[in-house]
Amino acid sequence: METAIETKGLTKTFGEIQALNGISFLVERGEIFGFLGPNGAGKTTTIRILTGVIKPDHGTATVLGYDLLEDPLKAKQTMAVVPEMANAYIDLTAWQNLMLIGELYGVPRKKRQERGTELLQEFALYERRNHLAKGFSKGMKQKLILCMALLTDPQVLFLDEPTAGLDVESARLIRDTIRERSESGTTVFLSTHNMEEANQLCDRIAVINHGSIAAVDSPEHLRMKSSSLKSVEVSFDKPVSVDALSKIRTVVQTTKLGDKVRLYTDDPHSVIDDLTGYARSEGLRIVSLNTIAPTLEDVFLRLIEEHGAD
Amino acid sequence: MLNYSLSEQLHRAFAVAKKDLRIYYKRGPVLIFGLIMPFFLFLSFFIGRAIPLPHLFIGLLGMTIFFSSMSIGPAIVPFEARSKNLERLMSTPISVWALLVGDVMASFLYGLAISIVPIIIGLIVGVTIAQWALLVLGMLLAAFCFACFGVLLSAYPPTDIPSTVMMISNLVKFPLVFISGVFIPISEMQGWMRIVASFSPLTYFTDLASYCVQGVTYYSVLVDCLALTGFILLFLVVAIKIHERTMPQRL
Numbered sequence: 001m002e003t004a005i006e007t008k009g010l011t012k013t014f015g016e017i018q019a020l021n022g023i024s025f026l027v028e029r030g031e032i033f034g035f036l037g038p039n040g041a042g043k044t045t046t047i048r049i050l051t052g053v054i055k056p057d058h059g060t061a062t063v064l065g066y067d068l069l070e071d072p073l074k075a076k077q078t079m080a081v082v083p084e085m086a087n088a089y090i091d092l093t094a095w096q097n098l099m100l101i102g103e104l105y106g107v108p109r110k111k112r113q114e115r116g117t118e119l120l121q122e123f124a125l126y127e128r129r130n131h132l133a134k135g136f137s138k139g140m141k142q143k144l145i146l147c148m149a150l151l152t153d154p155q156v157l158f159l160d161e162p163t164a165g166l167d168v169e170s171a172r173l174i175r176d177t178i179r180e181r182s183e184s185g186t187t188v189f190l191s192t193h194n195m196e197e198a199n200q201l202c203d204r205i206a207v208i209n210h211g212s213i214a215a216v217d218s219p220e221h222l223r224m225k226s227s228s229l230k231s232v233e234v235s236f237d238k239p240v241s242v243d244a245l246s247k248i249r250t251v252v253q254t255t256k257l258g259d260k261v262r263l264y265t266d267d268p269h270s271v272i273d274d275l276t277g278y279a280r281s282e283g284l285r286i287v288s289l290n291t292i293a294p295t296l297e298d299v300f301l302r303l304i305e306e307h308g309a310d
Numbered sequence: 311m312l313n314y315s316l317s318e319q320l321h322r323a324f325a326v327a328k329k330d331l332r333i334y335y336k337r338g339p340v341l342i343f344g345l346i347m348p349f350f351l352f353l354s355f356f357i358g359r360a361i362p363l364p365h366l367f368i369g370l371l372g373m374t375i376f377f378s379s380m381s382i383g384p385a386i387v388p389f390e391a392r393s394k395n396l397e398r399l400m401s402t403p404i405s406v407w408a409l410l411v412g413d414v415m416a417s418f419l420y421g422l423a424i425s426i427v428p429i430i431i432g433l434i435v436g437v438t439i440a441q442w443a444l445l446v447l448g449m450l451l452a453a454f455c456f457a458c459f460g461v462l463l464s465a466y467p468p469t470d471i472p473s474t475v476m477m478i479s480n481l482v483k484f485p486l487v488f489i490s491g492v493f494i495p496i497s498e499m500q501g502w503m504r505i506v507a508s509f510s511p512l513t514y515f516t517d518l519a520s521y522c523v524q525g526v527t528y529y530s531v532l533v534d535c536l537a538l539t540g541f542i543l544l545f546l547v548v549a550i551k552i553h554e555r556t557m558p559q560r561l
Contacts, residue, residue: 051401054558076403083401087394091333103325104402106318 002029004156004187009059012045019045021211032182034202035191042211043191047160051081063156080154084161088144090134094125098151105152119147139170156187195297207303214303222299229294232271235260237285248274319408326412334382339476344381348373355493364523367432369492372516374428379421379453383460384479386413391470391560407550410461417457441522451538452515458545465549468556491516496528511541
């Protein structure tokens with residue numbers, strides 16, 4: 001696979017705050033790459049460096065082979081950005097916003113008008129094309145920003161929290177668009193807090209914390225690696241002591257969830273054996289028993305916890 | 311499509327100028343500091359004084375072109391930093407210099423358009439302009455020069471608060487009006503004031519306008535034109551250098 005984005009040892013400091021601490025990763029062409037991290041982890045700083053808005057103190061970043069320090073304009077020509085904050089010009093109409101972006105990317109007039117019309121129709125904004133963006137709802141603004149990003153048919157698309165605060169319908173439309181763009185060969189770099197979104201969309205995920213990369217892998221591999229996060233959820237017909245259950249072999253942690261108890265283990269099979277033995281010896285009936293694989297959120301929290309402790 | 315030539319960047323600068331004119335010409339600070347304040351300043355100084363009509367005209371024209379050409383420039387960058395539009399612009403394939411030239415072009419066109427008003431007023435009240443071509447050249451140079459000056463004034467500090475920039479800009483603009491031959495002709499100034507006046511770009515425009523209307527110049531037409539051109543280069547280069555450094559700090 002060809003490389004779309006490559007960073008090597010990116011470092012950035014703001015005053016005394018180390019925003020990025022030598023991060024390196026590769027994004028392959030055509031993949032949807034998720035970028036996850038808690039607030040202040042360095043996600044926005046990374047995106048700003050990769051979109052040529054700020055320069056790193058040290059390290060290199062390339063987009064489609066163009067070095068962002070050496071050839072920033074060529075790199076920027078290949079990409080488009082959907083920033084976290086809705087920032088179409090509110091005093092311009094939807095159409096004027098689109099045409100401005102087309103002009104800034106040097107898209108010929110006829111092409112930008114055709115593409116603009118196509119996109120506004122696709123995103124159900126065509127009827128409002130001559131309205132000022134200040135009258136748009138958050139969802140409409142976000143759709144307009146996505147139209148602005150897609151106007152140039154970018155080869156690399158950066159999205160920073162694209163569905164944050166949107167209604168279900170708008171969020172789904174944006175997710176569908178991301179999938180479609182990826183299928184047609186666009187590389188997508190997606191920063192999000194939404195684990196389910198990352199799980200559904202991303203081919204691979206990088207978890208960043210305190211300016212360093214904690215893990216890079218596919219969502220499924222990340223879950224598989226976190227064997228200690230597997231769990232067995234059980235409920236009995238009578239209340240039981242959580243302390244007694246926590247003494248079962250291989251159980252590393254227990255959590256009471258309403259009338260259920262979740263037992264974390266790396267060996268669910270033996271825990272189920274022991275639970276049935278425990279129920280028999282205590283005269284209890286098992287009402288429900290489920291094995292639960294770790295969610296991406298569990299993995300994320302564990303990685304952040306481990307990484308924070310390093 | 312991958313064309314990074316000078317002409318391509320200038321096309322993009324023109325797109326920025328078009329956007330600026332659509333958005334900023336009616337903003338409060340632009341109208342207040344670009345039109346209303348200088349108009350009342352003019353009235354307060356000239357009303358009730360026996361000032362010859364040609365000098366009145368030169369003062370009004372100088373003040374109008376100075377204030378209106380400098381009204382949009384300082385406002386754009388802080389406004390756009392605040393509204394998060396600056397980050398989007400910085401992620402597009404336009405150089406910082408082209409972005410700033412776009413802002414300068416918007417201020418220049420705005421200043422030039424507004425300056426037609428005192429010309430019309432002057433013609434109505436009977437002012438005779440002997441050197442039309444030279445006056446137009448002077449207005450072009452002056453509007454561009456003041457537009458560059460306005461963009462320079464927004465370069466530092468790297469704030470996203472427009473009122474801070476407008477305040478700093480006014481602190482610079484108002485003293486310059488008093489030492490630039492708008493109210494007192496340069497030839498009537500004391501020695502030290504003439505030296506101070508020579509550091510103001512507005513001085514050279516009022517001197518040039520004085521020649522076009524009254525046939526009198528203190529420095530000479532050539533010096534006036536060269537000085538305005540020199541100020542353009544100085545303001546533009548310094549503005550680009552400082553903005554390149556401070557723009558990321560506004561995000």
